[in-house]
Amino acid sequence: MSMPLTSRFAAAGLACALMAGCAAPSHPDSRDPWEGFNRGVYNFNDTVDHLMIRPVATLYSTVVPDPVQSCVHNIFSNLGDVWGGINLMLQERGLDAFNMWGRFMLNTTMGLGGCLDIASRTGDPKIPSDFGTTLGVWGLHQGPYLVLPLLGPSSVRDGVGITADWFGNPLALNNIHNVGLRNSLYGLTFVDKRASLLGATNTIDQTALDPYSFVRDAYLQRRAAMVRGNKPNTDALPNYNDEDETAPPAAPSPSAAPAAPAK
Amino acid sequence: MLSLFPNLLKRLLCAAALACVAVAAQAQTAKPDPNGPPDQLVLIVANQALTALKAGGSTQESDIARINKVVDQYVLPYIDFEKTTRLAAGRYWRQATPQQRTDLARAFRGTLIRTYSGALTRVDPSTKISLLPKRSNDVQGDDAVVRTTITASTNAQPVEVDYRLGKGPQGWQIYDLNVEAVWLIQNYRNQFAQQIEQSGIDGLIKALNARNSGN
Numbered sequence: 001m002s003m004p005l006t007s008r009f010a011a012a013g014l015a016c017a018l019m020a021g022c023a024a025p026s027h028p029d030s031r032d033p034w035e036g037f038n039r040g041v042y043n044f045n046d047t048v049d050h051l052m053i054r055p056v057a058t059l060y061s062t063v064v065p066d067p068v069q070s071c072v073h074n075i076f077s078n079l080g081d082v083w084g085g086i087n088l089m090l091q092e093r094g095l096d097a098f099n100m101w102g103r104f105m106l107n108t109t110m111g112l113g114g115c116l117d118i119a120s121r122t123g124d125p126k127i128p129s130d131f132g133t134t135l136g137v138w139g140l141h142q143g144p145y146l147v148l149p150l151l152g153p154s155s156v157r158d159g160v161g162i163t164a165d166w167f168g169n170p171l172a173l174n175n176i177h178n179v180g181l182r183n184s185l186y187g188l189t190f191v192d193k194r195a196s197l198l199g200a201t202n203t204i205d206q207t208a209l210d211p212y213s214f215v216r217d218a219y220l221q222r223r224a225a226m227v228r229g230n231k232p233n234t235d236a237l238p239n240y241n242d243e244d245e246t247a248p249p250a251a252p253s254p255s256a257a258p259a260a261p262a263k
Numbered sequence: 264m265l266s267l268f269p270n271l272l273k274r275l276l277c278a279a280a281l282a283c284v285a286v287a288a289q290a291q292t293a294k295p296d297p298n299g300p301p302d303q304l305v306l307i308v309a310n311q312a313l314t315a316l317k318a319g320g321s322t323q324e325s326d327i328a329r330i331n332k333v334v335d336q337y338v339l340p341y342i343d344f345e346k347t348t349r350l351a352a353g354r355y356w357r358q359a360t361p362q363q364r365t366d367l368a369r370a371f372r373g374t375l376i377r378t379y380s381g382a383l384t385r386v387d388p389s390t391k392i393s394l395l396p397k398r399s400n401d402v403q404g405d406d407a408v409v410r411t412t413i414t415a416s417t418n419a420q421p422v423e424v425d426y427r428l429g430k431g432p433q434g435w436q437i438y439d440l441n442v443e444a445v446w447l448i449q450n451y452r453n454q455f456a457q458q459i460e461q462s463g464i465d466g467l468i469k470a471l472n473a474r475n476s477g478n
Contacts (some may be wrong), residue, residue: 027457066387070418076418110305120420125412202324203381207374209454209470218445225444237408237427238439240350240450 029213031145031220038147042212045152049194050197054201057194069116073196076189077126078107078114083169089136093229096127129226131168132161134228145216153219266418268394289438290476295341297434301407302394304341304435305426309392309411312337321387330380341434344372346429346430350438355459363464370468373475377445389417392424 032038085100103126105117111118120126135157135187136142143156156164168173173189176182208214228236295307315333316322322330348368349356359367395410402408407428413422427439427446439448458467 026461027453029453030278067418074418074420117420118416120313120414123378125421159391183427199385206381207378207474209451209458209467209474213453213457214450217450221445222443237448240353240448242346242350 003063027213029145029216031142032216033144034146038145038216039212041147041149042215045150046211048150053190053194056151056197057191057198060191061198063134068193069192072188072192074107074111074117075114076192077117077197078104078111079105079171080169081107081126082171083165084127084129086168087134088127090134091129091229093127096230099124100127100129130161131164132158132223133226135161136223137229142149142223143224145220155220158223280468292433296327297341297436301402301428301435302397302409304391305411305428305437306394308341313386313390313392316386317384317388317390322384324384326384327380330383331376334376334380334383339376341381341436342375343429343431343438344368344375346436346438347371347375347448350448351455351462352459353452353456356368359464363468366468367464367471370471370475374471375447377475382442385415387416390415395423407435 009060027229030033039118064072079102082103085097085104087158088097088100090092103124104114106119106124106202107117108113110116117126132155142158146154146156146159148159148162151162173182173185176185204214225236293303293307295304295311297304307441312333319326319329323355338339345364345368348371349364351371352359352367374461390413391409392413395412398410401410407430409426409428411424411426413424414421423441423443425441426437427441428435428437430436439446455467458470462469
């Protein structure tokens with residue numbers, strides 16, 4: 001999309017946030033000091049998503065045959081592997097970087113322009129990476145969590161990263177000079193991305209108590225894991241401090257169990 | 264180029280189908296053993312569920328009743344819902360009465376079933392699960408992590424799913440899972456705390472039950 005459109009949406013998001021009144025959060029999280037504003041943008045995104053984006057993505061995933069969908073998805077993903085590899089190199093993950101470039105070469109040739117992800121099948125799965133992750137590896141903290149209009153969950157650091165991805169990626173769509181083609185491809189990437197997230201967002205709708213904090217916590221967990229990379233690190237497993245290990249187990253009283261078993 | 268494509272696809276589909284038959288044969292002979300190695304337990308349980316699902320054809324969003332049945336029969340016996348709930352509640356678990364603990368675990372169970380089932384709405388004949396290479400620190404005493412990848416369909420990119428298991432009187436049981444580096448319990452801790460601070464533990468139980476009956 002063109003810049004004026006983005007900024008118009010940004011302005012709309014801001015207006016929404018102001019209308020929502022920046023209510024004080026009930027359970028403040030130190031990683032999310034701008035929660036009131038973020039919730040406003042989140043609600044705006046959610047509304048636009050339900051009204052326009054999700055219906056289009058659902059139509060796409062219903063009408064377009066699965067092999068075509070995965071082909072489109074893999075082609076875009078394949079184009080991203082070169083920039084992903086450059087970032088892995090910047091993160092001093094040389095072996096992973098060469099794996100990504102190897103993937104790109106194999107999938108572009110044998111995989112018919114990236115349509116078939118041959119590399120994943122031969123045991124060389126994609127290692128997603130971007131400049132936000134690189135900044136994280138270089139020691140930059142996330143900074144405050146930030147929900148971007150239309151783009152969704154991010155942070156101050158990752159927002160900078162997105163800008164660098166935009167200009168740095170040698171195979172980004174903005175290198176295409178034919179405006180019509182470029183804009184059609186933008187549309188297709190957007191729909192493809194949204195369609196690939198349909199399963200996740202449906203699950204969140206059905207299971208989250210508070211979708212906003214579900215998405216935020218998932219985003220921050222995932223980004224932390226991407227920065228951590230594949231270092232052999234035992235701390236990578238969450239330590240939940242199981243306080244009940246020593247306490248006597250809760251004795252369920254069989255006589256008083258009125259609630260129907262959840263099915 | 265174009266004439267090559269269907270042939271290649273056909274050959275790939277054939278290979279995938281053969282792999283599935285092999286997996287199905289293995290799943291039918293092996294029985295889950297909670298006292299055996301945790302990675303084999305996860306693999307066998309998952310394969311049994313996949314085989315049962317595939318027997319009824321590819322799954323879709325609308326098949327949720329059938330999926331729930333399979334999850335109920337093949338997966339639930341190996342999940343420790345009480346532990347998942349206890350860890351998600353964190354320090355609030357201590358404040359809960361025994362009755363509240365039972366009710367909370369039962370309410371959250373409904374949410375978890377829908378989470379596990381939701382992951383199975385896109386199973387097709389080529390869906391497969393494979394174990395990732397073991398790491399030296401995967402099993403530590405009574406706690407273990409099993410790393411797997413799930414490939415939903417022939418040309419889909421594999422998704423990493425890890426399971427956390429604890430060993431108790433009933434052998435190994437799953438209590439947490441991780442999809443693409445997002446751990447489930449960690450993702451519910453804030454939501455639980457938020458709801459409890461707003462309306463107490465009873466409020467949380469009510470909110471969970473409301474979501475359960477809403478679907």
